[in-house]
Amino acid sequence: MIRLSKYRPSRQMGLVVTFCLAALAMVYLSYALPRLLPGDFVTAMYGSSQVTLSEAQEAELRAYYTNDRGFGSYVIQLACLDWGYSYAFLSPVSHLFLAALPWTLLLVGLAHLISLGVGFFAGVEVAWRRSGILERTMVSGMTLLEGVPEISTGVLLLLIFSLHLGWFPSAGAETAYADLSIWARLAGVAYHLVLPLATLVLAYLPGNFLLTRNSMVMVIKARYMTTARAKGLPPCRIRYAHGARNALLPLVTRFGLRLAFMITGALVVERIYAYPGLGTLLFNAIQARDLPVIQGVVLISSLMVLAVILALEFVYKIIDPRIDHARAF
Amino acid sequence: MISVFRKCWVSLTVVAVFMGFFGPAVPWAQDRVAEVRIADSKGDWGFPNPFRHYPRGPGYVRMSWVFDTLIWKDASGYIPALARSWRYEPAEKAFIFHIRDGVRWHDGKPFTAADVIFTIDYFKRHPYRWVPLDAVAGAEIIDTDRIMIRLERPYAPFLAYVAGTMPILPKHIWETVDDPVNFNDPKAYIGCGPYRFKDFNKAKGTYLYEAFDAYYQGPPKASRLIYVKVGKPLIALAAGKADLANIKPDMAETLREKGMVILKNARGWNKKLMINHRIEPFNDKRFRRALAHAIDRQEIIDKAHRGLGSPASFGLISPDHEYYNPETPDYRHDTTQARAILESLGYRKDASGFYSRAGNPLKIELMASNITVAGESVSDRDGEVLKRQLEAAGIRVDLVNLEQATTDGRIRNWQFQLAVSGHGGLLGDAMVLERMIEPGKSSGSVNSARYGANPELLELVRAQMSEMDPIKRKALVFRCQEIYAEEIPAISLYYPETMAAYNPEKGIGWYYTQGGIALGIPIPQNKMSLVK
Numbered sequence: 001m002i003r004l005s006k007y008r009p010s011r012q013m014g015l016v017v018t019f020c021l022a023a024l025a026m027v028y029l030s031y032a033l034p035r036l037l038p039g040d041f042v043t044a045m046y047g048s049s050q051v052t053l054s055e056a057q058e059a060e061l062r063a064y065y066t067n068d069r070g071f072g073s074y075v076i077q078l079a080c081l082d083w084g085y086s087y088a089f090l091s092p093v094s095h096l097f098l099a100a101l102p103w104t105l106l107l108v109g110l111a112h113l114i115s116l117g118v119g120f121f122a123g124v125e126v127a128w129r130r131s132g133i134l135e136r137t138m139v140s141g142m143t144l145l146e147g148v149p150e151i152s153t154g155v156l157l158l159l160i161f162s163l164h165l166g167w168f169p170s171a172g173a174e175t176a177y178a179d180l181s182i183w184a185r186l187a188g189v190a191y192h193l194v195l196p197l198a199t200l201v202l203a204y205l206p207g208n209f210l211l212t213r214n215s216m217v218m219v220i221k222a223r224y225m226t227t228a229r230a231k232g233l234p235p236c237r238i239r240y241a242h243g244a245r246n247a248l249l250p251l252v253t254r255f256g257l258r259l260a261f262m263i264t265g266a267l268v269v270e271r272i273y274a275y276p277g278l279g280t281l282l283f284n285a286i287q288a289r290d291l292p293v294i295q296g297v298v299l300i301s302s303l304m305v306l307a308v309i310l311a312l313e314f315v316y317k318i319i320d321p322r323i324d325h326a327r328a329f
Numbered sequence: 330m331i332s333v334f335r336k337c338w339v340s341l342t343v344v345a346v347f348m349g350f351f352g353p354a355v356p357w358a359q360d361r362v363a364e365v366r367i368a369d370s371k372g373d374w375g376f377p378n379p380f381r382h383y384p385r386g387p388g389y390v391r392m393s394w395v396f397d398t399l400i401w402k403d404a405s406g407y408i409p410a411l412a413r414s415w416r417y418e419p420a421e422k423a424f425i426f427h428i429r430d431g432v433r434w435h436d437g438k439p440f441t442a443a444d445v446i447f448t449i450d451y452f453k454r455h456p457y458r459w460v461p462l463d464a465v466a467g468a469e470i471i472d473t474d475r476i477m478i479r480l481e482r483p484y485a486p487f488l489a490y491v492a493g494t495m496p497i498l499p500k501h502i503w504e505t506v507d508d509p510v511n512f513n514d515p516k517a518y519i520g521c522g523p524y525r526f527k528d529f530n531k532a533k534g535t536y537l538y539e540a541f542d543a544y545y546q547g548p549p550k551a552s553r554l555i556y557v558k559v560g561k562p563l564i565a566l567a568a569g570k571a572d573l574a575n576i577k578p579d580m581a582e583t584l585r586e587k588g589m590v591i592l593k594n595a596r597g598w599n600k601k602l603m604i605n606h607r608i609e610p611f612n613d614k615r616f617r618r619a620l621a622h623a624i625d626r627q628e629i630i631d632k633a634h635r636g637l638g639s640p641a642s643f644g645l646i647s648p649d650h651e652y653y654n655p656e657t658p659d660y661r662h663d664t665t666q667a668r669a670i671l672e673s674l675g676y677r678k679d680a681s682g683f684y685s686r687a688g689n690p691l692k693i694e695l696m697a698s699n700i701t702v703a704g705e706s707v708s709d710r711d712g713e714v715l716k717r718q719l720e721a722a723g724i725r726v727d728l729v730n731l732e733q734a735t736t737d738g739r740i741r742n743w744q745f746q747l748a749v750s751g752h753g754g755l756l757g758d759a760m761v762l763e764r765m766i767e768p769g770k771s772s773g774s775v776n777s778a779r780y781g782a783n784p785e786l787l788e789l790v791r792a793q794m795s796e797m798d799p800i801k802r803k804a805l806v807f808r809c810q811e812i813y814a815e816e817i818p819a820i821s822l823y824y825p826e827t828m829a830a831y832n833p834e835k836g837i838g839w840y841y842t843q844g845g846i847a848l849g850i851p852i853p854q855n856k857m858s859l860v861k
Binding site: 037038039040043044045046047048049050051052053057088089090091096099100103158159162163166169170171172173176177271272273274276281284287288289 | 366368370371372373375376381383384385386456458459461510511513528530531532533534535537553555557558559560561563564565567568570732733734735737738739740741750752753754764775776848849850
C-alpha cells in the first residue's frame with residue numbers, strides 16, 4: 001500500500017511551482033495587454049478638451065507618458081513593490097488601489113458571504129422538502145431571478161427605494177464631508193451600503209441557491225443518507241452533518257472563483273451607485289488610458305484569482321478528505 | 330449670591346434682546362447657507378490648481394473656485410475681477426489693466442500687480458495649456474495699480490483666452506517651484522478666489538471647499554461647497570442629496586414638478602460628423618455636399634433624441650452667437666439631390682440598389698461612440714440613424730461602435746472615413762474657428778477639421794484672430810462661415826438640448842454664463858452665483 005505522506009510534500013511543492021509560473025505569465029499579460037489598447041493617455045486626456053497643443057508640446061507629453069523601459073524593468077519595479085505612478089491622479093498606484101480596496105471588500109465580500117449563507121441554507125432546506133410547493137416556488141423564482149442582470153436590478157431598486165420612497169441614498173459610500181462621530185459615520189456607511197449590497201446579493205443568491213439545491217438533491221439519494229435516517233439521527237443532523245457537508249464542494253468552488261473576480265465583478269453596480277471601489281477605479285483608468293493603474297489592477301486581480309484557486313486546492317481536502325485519497329491512487 | 334446671579338442673568342437677557350433688535354445687521358451671516366452640493370457623474374477632474382486639473386471644462390471650473398483671473402464673465406458678459414478696469418492701446422499693441430487693491434491671498438498675504446507679472450512669466454516658462462501665451466510678448470508694471478501686457482501681434486481672443494481664463498498665481502509661493510506638475514503641497518492651492526480648497530478624495534470623486542470670508546467681492550453665500558459623485562443626478566436632486574446637477578432633457582418635467590428650477594443653455598455644443606477629407610471620395614467637396622443632402626438632421630433629433638435639439642448651422646458658429654451669419658449656406662435634406670450629385674461624380678446604382686463606380690462599391694465606415702457632453706458621458710443612436718439615411722441615398726455603410734478614447738485616437742491619426750463626434754465652444758470667442766479649422770495645430774481637439782484645402786478660408790481664419798475692431802472682425806467671421814459651409818470639411822449635425830437643474834430653496838441662483846465660463850465652458854457653475 002502506498003504511503004500518502006511520502007507524496008504529499010512534493011505534490012504541494014509542485015502545485016506551488018505551477019502557480020508561480022502562472023503568476024509570472026500573469027505579470028507579463030498585465031504588462032502587455034494594456035499596451036494593446038488603442039489610443040493613449042495624451043489623446044484620451046487632450047483629444048476632446050479645449051486645450052490647443054502645438055506639435056512640440058504634444059510630442060513632449062507623449063514622450064513623458066509613454067516612457068516604457070521594457071518588461072524587465074517592470075518586473076524589477078514590481079519586485080521592489082513599486083506598482084507605478086498614475087498618469088491621471090498623479091499619485092502612486094498602490095495608494096489608489098488601497099484606497100479603493102476596502103470599499104470593494106466591504107461591498108463584494110459582504111454580498112458573497114450573505115448570498116452564500118442564505119443560498120446554502122435555503123438550498124438545503126428546499127432540497128429536503130422536495131416536490132413540495134415551497135420547492136417549486138423557490139426554484140422557479142430563483143431561476144427567474146438568475147436571468148435578471150444586475151444593471152436592471154440596480155436601476156429598479158434605485159427607482160423604488162431612492163427616487164419614489166426616498167428611503168435610501170442613491171450614490172456614494174457615505175455622505176461626503178459630513179461632520180459625524182465614528183459611530184454615526186459607520187451607520188452612514190451601512191446606510192449607503194444597503195442598495196448596492198441588495199443588488200449584488202440578488203445577483204449572487206440565485207446561483208448559490210440552485211447549485212446547493214441541485215447538489216443536495218444528488219446527495220439525498222446516497223445510501224449513507226438512508227443509513228443515517230435508519231440510525232434514527234435527528235433530521236437536522238442528517239441534513240447538515242451528513243448531507244449538506246457533502247453538497248458543499250461545488251459551492252466552495254463557486255464562492256472561491258467569484259471572490260477571485262471581485263474586482264471586476266461589481267463594476268456595473270459600482271457604476272450605478274457611484275460606489276468608490278476597484279471596479280470604478282479600473283473603469284476610469286481604462287477610459288483615461290492610465291496604463292500604470294490598469295496594469296496594477298489587472299495584475300492584482302489576476303494574482304488574486306491564482307491565489308484563490310491555489311487556496312481552494314487545500315480547502316477541498318479539508319472539506320472532503322476523499323479527494324486526497326483519490327489522488328493517491 | 331443667588332440674587333446676584335439672577336441680576337446678571339436678567340441683564341444679559343436684556344442686552345441680548347436689545348442687540349437682536351438694534352444690533353448691527355450682518356447680512357451674510359443671516360443669508361449664508363451651510364453648504365451647497367453639486368452632483369457630477371464622473372467625480373474625478375484632478376486637483377484644483379492650474380497644473381493638476383484635467384484639461385476639460387469641469388476640471389477648470391473646480392480650479393476657478395480657488396484661483397481668480399483678471400476679468401471674469403457672468404450672465405451678462407465680462408465683469409471686473411482682479412482688474413477693476415481694462416482697455417486696449419492699439420498704438421502700443423498692449424492691454425492696460427487697473428489692478429484692485431485690498432485683495433488678499435488665502436494665506437493672508439496681499440495680492441499685488443507683481444503677482445500678475447510673475448504669473449505671465451511663470452506660464453511662459455511652465456506652460457499652462459489652457460492659456461496660450463505665444464501672442465503675449467511680456468508684461469510690466471506701470472505703477473502700483475496698473476500693468477501693461479504687451480502683445481507680439483494684435484490678438485483678438487486675448488480677453489477670452491488670457492485675461493478671462495488665466496488664473497493668477499501667488500508669486501511668493503510659486504517663485505521657488507521648478508516642477509509645478511508635481512508640486513502637491515497645500516500651498517499649491519493658495520489662491521485669491523472665493524473658496525479655499527480643503528480636500529479632494531480620488532476614490533470617491535468628492536471635493537470640499539470652504540468659504541474665504543475675506544474675498545474681495547464679499548463673503549461667499551455658502552460656507553462650504555462640496556462636489557459629490559452620483560450615478561443618477563435625477564435621483565440625487567429629487568432626494569435632496571444635491572443642489573445642482575446637469576440633467577438630461579427628459580428629466581426636466583419630473584424635476585420641475587418637484588420644485589427644481591430648470592436651466593436651459595444656449596446652443597453652444599454641437600454633434601458633428603467628422604469627414605476624412607484627405608482620402609477619396611471625401612476629398613471632393615461635391616461628395617461631401619452629397620452627404621450633407623443625404624442626412625436628415627431633424628430626423629436624427631426626433632428619432633435618437635425625442636425631438637430635444639435643433640439642426641446646427643453648417644458654418645460652425647452657433648445661431649446664438651453675436652457673430653452668427655444668417656446667410657450661411659444650408660443643405661436641406663434632399664435624397665434626390667444627393668443621388669444627383671453622386672451620379673454626376675460617376676457613381677451608378679448596381680443591382681442591390683447601392684452606388685458603385687468603376688466596379689468598386691461605394692462603402693463607407695462610420696464610427697460612433699459615447700460622447701462627453703459638458704463633462705457627462707452620453708450614449709445615443711445617432712450612428713444608427715445616420716447609417717439608415719445614407720443607405721437610403723444609396724451609400725453602403727458599415728457602422729462601427731467604439732469607445733470614445735479609441736475613436737478619438739483613430740480620428741487624430743486619420744484612421745477613419747466618417748466619425749460621429751462633438752464639441753462645444755461655439756458660443757465663446759470666434760477663436761473656435763481657428764481651433765476647428767486650422768490644419769497647423771496637430772493636436773488639441775480631435776474635433777478639428779484640420780482643413781487646409783481652401784487658402785482663402787485659412788487666411789480669413791487667421792485674419793480674424795488679429796482683428797481687434799469688433800465690427801471688422803465680425804465681417805471676417807461672417808465670411809469664414811460662408812466659405813466653411815461651402816467647403817463643408819465636417820458636417821455640424823445638431824445642437825442637443827443642454828440642461829441643468831437646481832434646488833432654489835438655498836437661495837442660490839445658478840445660471841449659464843454668456844459664452845460659457847472662461848473660454849467657453851458650457852456648465853452652470855459660475856462662481857459669481859455664490860458671490861453676488
